[in-house]
Amino acid sequence: MLSPSGWAEVPCARCERRVAGLAWGELCSECRAERNRRANRLARRISLPATLLVGLYVILRLPPLPVARFYGLLAVLTTFIVVRKVVQRVALELLPR
Numbered sequence: 001m002l003s004p005s006g007w008a009e010v011p012c013a014r015c016e017r018r019v020a021g022l023a024w025g026e027l028c029s030e031c032r033a034e035r036n037r038r039a040n041r042l043a044r045r046i047s048l049p050a051t052l053l054v055g056l057y058v059i060l061r062l063p064p065l066p067v068a069r070f071y072g073l074l075a076v077l078t079t080f081i082v083v084r085k086v087v088q089r090v091a092l093e094l095l096p097r
């Protein structure tokens with residue numbers, strides 16, 4: 001069935017609500033937002049402990065030199081950003097619909 005805008009109304013793959021302009025097998029905007037929220041929550045829950053572990057390692061194992069502290073801080077920040085991005089991406093690919 002065509003909507004007034006001329007696009008075919010296609011059911012969402014998850015909630016089966018009909019949305020105009022959606023491709024077959026795609027999620028509607030609400031389901032996509034919910035999926036992004038779940039991925040972000042999971043990414044936060046994994047990246048914070050990983051960052052804490054790296055921070056503990058930096059505090060306990062690196063010598064107290066200013067250069068070592070600087071690179072330790074850099075490693076902690078990089079760990080947080082990279083782990084968060086990777087987990088977010090993997091979660092978006094692997095989370096069930």
Ligand SMILES: [Zn+2]
Binds near residue numbers: 014015017
């Ligand atoms: Zn939906």
